[in-house]
Amino acid sequence: MDVVVDFFNNNQEMLIGFGIKFIVAIIIFIVGKWLSRLVSKTISKVMLHNGVDSTVTSFVASLVYGIAFALTVIVAISHLGFNTTSLVAILGAAGLAVGLALQGSLSNFASGVLLILFRPFKAGDFVEVAGVAGVVEEIQIFSTMLKTGDNKAVVIPNGNITGGVITNYSTKPIRRVDIVMGVSYDANLADAKKILADVVAKDERVLTDHDVTIGVSELADSSVNIVVRPWVKSGDYWPVYFSLLENMKVALDDAGIDIPYPQVSVHMNKEEQNEK
Incomplete structure (x- = not known):
């Protein structure tokens, strides 16, 4: 007992100073933990209010709390007079090792957060x-x-x-249907364009408040290509595309306008030689 009393008497100032530092460190720890929870909850509320997925919100909130709490512990220990440089170096090395090992997963996670945030x-x-x-x-x-x-x-x-x-393809309420029909070089282009326009006009799903573009788009090797571009609701895109393509083929056939297939014309020159 006398040894304890003598030790206290001889080191009174040091013990009192350490006690004050210890109390301050406890206060730092308590306040830091409270602030960590407050920041985590605030971030969680903001993310949920903006419609962020609850799983991502929970993960991010937990991650923020963990980082803030770790910083609080380091500050509290540092206030006691301990050297935290080695501890920070160890935590940094461990974090780097984990990051390198999981860089693919972390990249996918970060991308998932971006997809949910920016939608x-x-x-x-x-x-x-x-x-x-x-x-x-x-x-x-x-x-x-x-x-x-x-x-x-x-x-x-x-x-x-x-x-x-x-x-x-679902962001916009309407889409433009692009159809290319090839007709023969011998065909009357005005008649062909009128036939295609009539087919488009008969389809009730084509939007009448948008202009339909019908014009020659290319003088190809075997055909004159005519582009037809009506506007439809996004949900009607493929049904209208298939329907118009078939009906245009039938209408051109009925009008006697050929839709040529790729072909090559070969011209041969014969030279006659007179034998003497």
Whole structure:
């Protein structure tokens, strides 16, 4: 007991100073933990208010809380007089190792967050991404699932999506149908264009408040190509495309206007030699 009393008497100033530092460190820890939770909850509320996916919101909020709490612990320990340089170096090295090991997954996760935040497409949209066209069924953290026209489920890593071109066919309410019909060089172009215009006019799904473009687009090797460009609702695109293509073929056949197939004309010159 006397040893303890002597130690306290001889090191009174040091112990009091350490006690004050310890109390301040505890206060830093408590306040820092409270602030970490407050920042995490605030970020979570803001993300949910902006319509961010709940899974992403929870992950980001937890990540922010973990980083803020780790900083709080480091500051509290540093206030006690301990050297935290080695601890920070160890944590940095561990984080770097984990990041390198999971760089592919982290890239897909970051891309998933971007897809959810900026919403270039949503579930139910018909899109073409990473060389695959289909309807978006689900946008997950690391990948996106599409359903193709032949009812196949395709899972695409989010990193492949954000790293390429995204074509969303469902964003706009209307689309332009582009059809190219080739007619013979012997055909009367005015008659051919009138026939194609009549076919388009008979389809009630074609929007009448948008002009229909019909004109010669190319003088090809075997045909004169006429482009037909009506406007339709996005949901009617393929039905109208197939219907118009068939009806135009039938109408041109009925009018006796040929739709030529690729052909090559060969001209031969004969030279007559007089034998002497």
